[in-house]
Amino acid sequence: MRAITCGVLLVTLFLYVGCDNWQEWWTYDGISGPAYWGLMNPQWNMCSKGRRQSPINIEPDKLLFDPFLRLIHLDKHKVSGMLHNTGQSLVFRVDKDTKQHVNISGGPLAYRYQFEEIYIHYGTENQQGSEHHIHGYSFPAEIQLYGFNKELYHNMSEAQHKSQGIVGISLMVQIGDMPNPELRIITSVFNKVQYKGAYTPIKHLSLRSLLPDTDSFMTYEGSTTHPGCWETTVWIILNKP
Structure with missing residues (x-):
């Protein structure tokens, strides 16, 4: 009953x-x-x-090596935008009037993707914050860079429903003594977005420098990790926190 x-x-x-x-x-x-x-x-x-839902648990011993994958490339110029507490996540969105957009290419991507936003996922007490797991392990935080397929679609809203519409680059975050300077730019304003609906600007962020110093990555075709879970996302998981 x-x-x-x-x-x-x-x-x-x-x-x-x-x-x-x-x-x-x-x-x-x-x-x-x-x-x-x-x-x-x-x-x-x-x-x-759905049958290709994200996030997933990555088992390193089951991965296949592809010698034909290229290096991941992000344009070097910096971006500015707003960090927003949506009530579910902290989301950075690039300014709509940006004149120089950051393009993402290489790796498994057959097209150029235009960077649009960053989702920041983190847990309490510096643990279990990442959405993707590595061999069952959850990192304290996960930074997800999203871009849309600019060669086939006009914007993120259109692309997220379409084949190969979205790229998601996942950066696992580990607590340490030498923080990434670009990540520090983001975390330094967390106190300004503690409550749902709060906004704060972030200026001159280098996405290329935000990435860890590695050429290795894992890739799979999955979905967005927020509603409506569209299976249109090419995921690139960088293998160094």
């Missing part, structure tokens, strides 16, 4: 939340967490029915 009551409550709660509120209402845990995203909104059905 308890299971039936909970089920009715869950459906009632989903019906109560208007369609206009979906983007604000979802979370990463509880009855509005990933297990229920596909039930909350019909447009998010890939979250429960």
Whole structure:
């Protein structure tokens, strides 16, 4: 009887939340967490029915080496934008009036992708913050750089629904004594975005310098890790925190 009551409550709660509120209402845990995203909104059905969902647990001993993959390339010029606390994540979005966009190419990518945003995922007490796991291990944080396929699509909104529309570059973050200077630019303003809805500007961020000093990476075809879980993302996981 308890299971039936909970089920009715869950459906009632989903019906109560208007369609206009979906983007604000979802979370990463509880009855509005990933297990229920596909039930909350019909447009998010890939979250429960998809076959190439991200994030994943990466098993190093099962990876295959591809000698034909190229090096990852990001343009060297810097970007400015706004860091926003969405209530679910901290998200940096590049200024819309940017004249010099950063292009992402190489690796497994057959097209050029235009950098658009950074998602920052971190845990409490410096542990279990990353979305992707390595051999079951969760890093304290994960920085995800997203770009859209500028050769086939006009913007991120269009590309996220389309084949090969999105690239996600994942940087695992480990706590240490020598922080990355570009990462420090981001973390230094965290105190200004402690609450949902808060914004703060970030100026002159070098994405190329944000990447770890390595040419090695793992890649797979998956999905966005937030609703609607579209399976249009080429993931590149850099192998050095």
